[in-house]
Amino acid sequence: MSTPVGSGNTNDSQTMRPPGEMFTLENPVFCCYLFWATVLVVKMLLMSLLTAIQRFRYKIFPNQEDLFFKNLEVQFNDPHVERVRRAHRNDMENILPYFIMSLIYISTNPSVGVACNLFRVASVARIIHTLVYAVYPVPQPSRILAFGTMLLITFYMAAVVALRTLSFI
Amino acid sequence: MSTPVGSGNTNDSQTMRPPGEMFTLENPVFCCYLFWATVLVVKMLLMSLLTAIQRFRYKIFPNQEDLFFKNLEVQFNDPHVERVRRAHRNDMENILPYFIMSLIYISTNPSVGVACNLFRVASVARIIHTLVYAVYPVPQPSRILAFGTMLLITFYMAAVVALRTLSFI
Amino acid sequence: MSTPVGSGNTNDSQTMRPPGEMFTLENPVFCCYLFWATVLVVKMLLMSLLTAIQRFRYKIFPNQEDLFFKNLEVQFNDPHVERVRRAHRNDMENILPYFIMSLIYISTNPSVGVACNLFRVASVARIIHTLVYAVYPVPQPSRILAFGTMLLITFYMAAVVALRTLSFI
Numbered sequence: 001m002s003t004p005v006g007s008g009n010t011n012d013s014q015t016m017r018p019p020g021e022m023f024t025l026e027n028p029v030f031c032c033y034l035f036w037a038t039v040l041v042v043k044m045l046l047m048s049l050l051t052a053i054q055r056f057r058y059k060i061f062p063n064q065e066d067l068f069f070k071n072l073e074v075q076f077n078d079p080h081v082e083r084v085r086r087a088h089r090n091d092m093e094n095i096l097p098y099f100i101m102s103l104i105y106i107s108t109n110p111s112v113g114v115a116c117n118l119f120r121v122a123s124v125a126r127i128i129h130t131l132v133y134a135v136y137p138v139p140q141p142s143r144i145l146a147f148g149t150m151l152l153i154t155f156y157m158a159a160v161v162a163l164r165t166l167s168f169i
Numbered sequence: 170m171s172t173p174v175g176s177g178n179t180n181d182s183q184t185m186r187p188p189g190e191m192f193t194l195e196n197p198v199f200c201c202y203l204f205w206a207t208v209l210v211v212k213m214l215l216m217s218l219l220t221a222i223q224r225f226r227y228k229i230f231p232n233q234e235d236l237f238f239k240n241l242e243v244q245f246n247d248p249h250v251e252r253v254r255r256a257h258r259n260d261m262e263n264i265l266p267y268f269i270m271s272l273i274y275i276s277t278n279p280s281v282g283v284a285c286n287l288f289r290v291a292s293v294a295r296i297i298h299t300l301v302y303a304v305y306p307v308p309q310p311s312r313i314l315a316f317g318t319m320l321l322i323t324f325y326m327a328a329v330v331a332l333r334t335l336s337f338i
Numbered sequence: 339m340s341t342p343v344g345s346g347n348t349n350d351s352q353t354m355r356p357p358g359e360m361f362t363l364e365n366p367v368f369c370c371y372l373f374w375a376t377v378l379v380v381k382m383l384l385m386s387l388l389t390a391i392q393r394f395r396y397k398i399f400p401n402q403e404d405l406f407f408k409n410l411e412v413q414f415n416d417p418h419v420e421r422v423r424r425a426h427r428n429d430m431e432n433i434l435p436y437f438i439m440s441l442i443y444i445s446t447n448p449s450v451g452v453a454c455n456l457f458r459v460a461s462v463a464r465i466i467h468t469l470v471y472a473v474y475p476v477p478q479p480s481r482i483l484a485f486g487t488m489l490l491i492t493f494y495m496a497a498v499v500a501l502r503t504l505s506f507i
Contacts, residue, residue: 035506066478077245092434094214104202107199161204165204190362246414269437270376273376276363278363306401309406324383330376331380337372337373338373
């Protein structure tokens with residue numbers, strides 16, 4: 001929070017970057033955000049495909065027009081499909097707010113080391129969350145720990161941003 | 170919409186900011202967005218914890234591996250848990266699009282007074298929405314009014330941005 | 339990915355824009371993003387109103403305090419309401435990650451023609467998805483094609499961004 005403006009991200013800039021200019025490819029924190037946010041976007045979209053795989057495997061379809069096989073009726077509440085859908089919903093509840101929180105956290109010009117490692121740990125934790133929830137269910141507390149990791153990182157970023165902008169309440 | 174570029178945000182800048190440079194801590198509109206977006210991110214994440222509290226209070230768990238107490242079975246459709254989950258889903262439906270809409274609205278260089286007050290009113294309205302929906306249910310139209318406030322503010326921002334960028338259709 | 343920095347978006351700038359400065363109204367790619375993201379935000383918010391219309395038409399309300407008519411009880415699982423809610427959830431699963439992915443894709447300074455057309459096609463595809471899913475159900479594969487269009491465009495943008503920022507893993 002006390003990082004001086006403009007420090008920590010001048011390694012590969014070709015030109016003088018004005019202070020406060022954070023959202024460019026010359027800022028390594030932003031580049032690291034780009035990479036890991038992309039990984040998480042792809043991970044989330046793959047949940048749709050995982051749901052589709054489960055729907056075809058167990059022949060569970062929620063709409064009349066989706067009945068690709070004969071003698072089927074629309075069905076809900078299949079445990080295999082619903083487990084993937086719960087994991088997907090949990091992604092939306094946690095990763096989407098994290099996308100915004102970590103993006104605006106970059107504007108506070110955090111230290112490159114701290115910010116990049118927060119992005120890495122949070123992203124890997126959510127990949128683990130998906131594995132132990134939707135792909136191969138594992139006993140607790142594995143899922144709680146993976147869930148809590150991104151949650152705490154998001155709360156930390158929220159604290160940094162809120163303290164920095166408290167006068168604009 | 171007719172605000173001249175570069176006006177209204179030169180109060181605390183140390184250096185000349187190029188016109189159109191909106192997403193920096195030198196822009197009070199962006200700072201106000203940072204603060205209130207952070208408040209809403211934290212509010213949304215607390216819905217997960219509120220759901221967990223309800224699950225433990227009423228011993229309603231949706232996964233086999235979550236059965237922390239003996240002689241329990243997975244259960245769904247508990248009204249106390251589902252009410253919090255509906256409120257949480259409503260947050261995702263409304264606050265997440267608002268995050269993007271209000272972020273890009275800043276790029277149109279709105280008046281500081283108008284933009285900051287829109288952020289404040291929308292955010293407080295959604296906190297009230299959570300209180301009257303998930304924490305202590307209150308008769309209508311309290312929830313509809315709280316819901317409609319952010320909805321109308323988002324539509325207003327959408328109108329400003331769409332009119333400004335209509336030539337790029 | 340090999341577009342030279344600063345090219346392709348100097349048509350209407352009044353001043354010299356520093357290289358890497360992408361998120362301003364002087365960048366036509368960003369303006370096109372603004373317009374179509376706004377269209378999709380409005381489309382998503384209208385799903386809430388479509389759900390409300392279905393709830394009033396079929397008198398299906400999920401909360402005790404929403405029973406605006408006499409002799410009603412809370413009800414779930416009405417097929418007309420649930421179809422709109424599934425379409426709305428599908429929007430959240432796909433459009434919200436797309437908002438982040440396409441926003442950060444702009445920072446890679448893509449060609450104006452490619453980026454703008456991706457935004458246009460993806461947005462129109464999701465409008466069609468809503469029409470054939472929630473408004474007037476149409477036989478498959480219309481919905482799958484509309485769904486797949488935005489999905490593939492998001493994967494393409496993810497590939498561009500990930501390849502560009504791979505060294506920050």
